[in-house]
Amino acid sequence: MAQIELVDLAHAYWTHAEPADYALKPMTTTWRQGGAYALLGPSGCGKTTLLNIISGLVTPSRGKVLFDGVDVTGLPTERRNIAQVFQFPVVYDTMTVFDNLAFPLRNRGLDRRAVEARVREIAGLLDLTPDLSRRARGLGADAKQKISLGRGLVRPDVAAVLFDEPLTVIDPALKWELRSKLKALHRALDVTMIYVTHDQTEALTFADTVVVMHDGGIVQSGRPDELYDRPRHTFVGHFIGSPGMNFMPAQVMAAQAQVGEAMIPLARSYPALSAGAKLAIGIRPEHLRLSAHGEHRARLERVEDLGRVRYARLNFEGHRLAALVPEGEPPPSGPDIRIAFDPARIHVYADNLLVGEP
Ligand SMILES: Nc1ncnc2c1ncn2[C@@H]1O[C@H](COP(=O)(O)OP(=O)(O)OP(=O)(O)O)[C@@H](O)[C@H]1O
Numbered sequence: 001m002a003q004i005e006l007v008d009l010a011h012a013y014w015t016h017a018e019p020a021d022y023a024l025k026p027m028t029t030t031w032r033q034g035g036a037y038a039l040l041g042p043s044g045c046g047k048t049t050l051l052n053i054i055s056g057l058v059t060p061s062r063g064k065v066l067f068d069g070v071d072v073t074g075l076p077t078e079r080r081n082i083a084q085v086f087q088f089p090v091v092y093d094t095m096t097v098f099d100n101l102a103f104p105l106r107n108r109g110l111d112r113r114a115v116e117a118r119v120r121e122i123a124g125l126l127d128l129t130p131d132l133s134r135r136a137r138g139l140g141a142d143a144k145q146k147i148s149l150g151r152g153l154v155r156p157d158v159a160a161v162l163f164d165e166p167l168t169v170i171d172p173a174l175k176w177e178l179r180s181k182l183k184a185l186h187r188a189l190d191v192t193m194i195y196v197t198h199d200q201t202e203a204l205t206f207a208d209t210v211v212v213m214h215d216g217g218i219v220q221s222g223r224p225d226e227l228y229d230r231p232r233h234t235f236v237g238h239f240i241g242s243p244g245m246n247f248m249p250a251q252v253m254a255a256q257a258q259v260g261e262a263m264i265p266l267a268r269s270y271p272a273l274s275a276g277a278k279l280a281i282g283i284r285p286e287h288l289r290l291s292a293h294g295e296h297r298a299r300l301e302r303v304e305d306l307g308r309v310r311y312a313r314l315n316f317e318g319h320r321l322a323a324l325v326p327e328g329e330p331p332p333s334g335p336d337i338r339i340a341f342d343p344a345r346i347h348v349y350a351d352n353l354l355v356g357e358p
Contacts, residue, residue, distance in 0.1 A: 002067040002159035002192055003033040004054065009063035011049055017061075023049045025217040026063070031194070031209075033068070036186045038195045038203035041213035042239070047196045048164060050213070054194065055162050056080050067159045083161045085152035087168045089144035093137040097128055100136055101150045108155065122150045125185050141169050146178070153185060160192040167202060179205045200240055212236050228284075234352045237282050243311060243322040245282045245347075252348055257281045260317030262296050267343040270355060277350040285311060287345035288323040290332045296341070300334025314339065 011024040019025075024046045031037050039047045052058040054065060056077035064073045072080050083104070091100050101119045110118070123129045126146050131139065136147060145166065152161050163182075167175050183206055186193055197203050203210050204224040211221045212235070219233040231237035237245030250257040255269040259281070266281075273279060290312055298316040303325065310325040312332060316339065323339065325331050348355040 003069075004031040004160060004192065004194075005029075005064075005066040005069075006031075006050075006054075007064040007066065009050075009053065009060050009065065011053060011058065011060045011062070022061075023216055024053070024060070025215070027218050028063075029211075029218060029221065031192065033192055034190050036183070036193045036195070036206060036208045038197060038207035038210045039213060040197055040200060040203040040210050040239075042198055045213040046216040047198075047213055051162055051164055051194065051196050054160070055082055055084055081157070081159045083152040083155055083158045085148050085161065085163045085166045087165045089141065089148045089169070090151070091136045091144050091147045094135065096133055096135055097123070097139070097147055098132040100147050101128075101132075101154050104151055104155050108157075118154055118156065122154045125153075125188060126150050126181065142171055142174050145169055149178075149182070153189060153191070156189075156191075158191060160194060163193065163195040165197055166195070167197075175202075182206055200242070204240075212239065214239075230347070230354065231282070232354045234280065234282065234349055237347075241284065243285055245284050246288065246319075246321045247280050247282045247349070248317070248319045248321075250279050250281045250348075252279050252281070257346070257348070259319070262317055264296070264341050264346065265343050266346055266348070270348055273348075273350050273355065278352070280349045280352075282347045282349060283341055283345055285322040286324040287342040288321060289340045289342065290323055290325065290337060291340050292338055294338035294340035296339050298337055298339045300332055300337050303331040312337075 006027055006029050008026055008028055010022055010026040012022045039050060041047055049058060053060045056075055064071055098119055101122060102115045105115045105118060123132055126149060128146055128150060131143060136144060149166060167178055170178060179202055195206050209221055210224055210227055212219050212227065214235045220227060220236045227236055227240050231245060234247055237247065248259045250259045252270050252273055255266045257264045257266055298314040301313045301315055304311045304313060310331060312323045312325055314321045314323060
């Protein structure tokens with residue numbers, strides 16, 4: 001396992017590209033040895049490009065990749081000592097499950113006893129033990145992808161294991177199980193893992209650090225709760241949470257935000273924010289209270305019942321908001337209702353970036 005450093009890394013797929021054309025905007029970051037990282041973002045944000053630069057499939061236009069302080073930017077994949085798990089299973093159909101798992105170890109010249117012990121350990125962690133003597137050919141897509149995961153995890157000496165949307169082909173019911181299993185495997189094996197996904201549930205379950213990417217750049221890296229509670233960029237607020245954070249354009253004056261005609265108290269006073277900046281406030285749906293005594297008027301558009309939770313969809317000063325209907329309470333009857341904002345939970349954004357503590 002290794003610490004991975006990305007130093008002023010950037011990539012464009014063609015020469016003479018303008019800065020806006022870069023698939024990966026300049027970034028410098030360090031991922032610690034033994035960490036579980038998820039690269040999370042929508043299609044086209046640059047996740048695969050970044051993963052491919054780390055694995056050596058793509059040479060960056062600029063910058064360096066260091067593994068434990070050693071510059072690997074010019075090294076081909078096979079000399080980087082990494083394991084990769086792709087979207088679709090990569091298994092040898094004619095081999096048994098045991099031989100598939102043993103393959104990367106035998107390739108490295110491990111002796112028979114060491115191979116046997118490690119294969120049995122990994123098979124046990126992935127519930128593949130009963131299938132060890134079966135040929136891979138006869139197994140379903142789920143089991144084959146488990147073998148791919150096992151092959152990625154079997155070598156104890158890798159710098160990092162890279163996963164590119166590894167649960168895409170997995171049946172939804174098993175997906176849940178495998179997500180948790182990967183987390184447990186990370187704890188048991190103590191290896192640096194980097195996991196690319198566009199699915200926030202996968203990222204938040206698997207990773208101890210989620211790296212949110214948007215438009216070729218890293219907009220925030222942090223623990224799942226940090227990203228949820230204090231999104232540093234409006235994109236993170238939208239993207240994490242379902243429904244995402246509510247954002248409204250606002251004027252901010254000292255300890256008040258004005259949205260349309262409404263004045264909303266804030267928990268603290270903001271110094272004059274730079275003139276010309278696009279200001280907005282953000283609040284999560286569970287911090288927007290539906291209360292007959294709320295100080296603001298809103299129009300109820302509909303109530304969405306998602307089974308376990310319900311959300312009221314509102315129009316407030318011309319902005320569409322979502323509010324969590326508290327468990328056990330009847331949904332508000334509209335169309336005219338009253339709402340209240342929890343001041344301590346309102347974040348202020350200038351040009352999409354969180355305005356920090358004073
Ligand atoms: N080989 C390539 N040649 C030219 N442009 C590319 C190439 N690969 C990716 N791109 C472009 O680079 C940008 C980032 O793509 P990338 O595949 O890294 O994003 P992603 O977040 O992994 O998306 P997805 O989840 O859809 O794979 C996109 O605009 C994409 O069109």
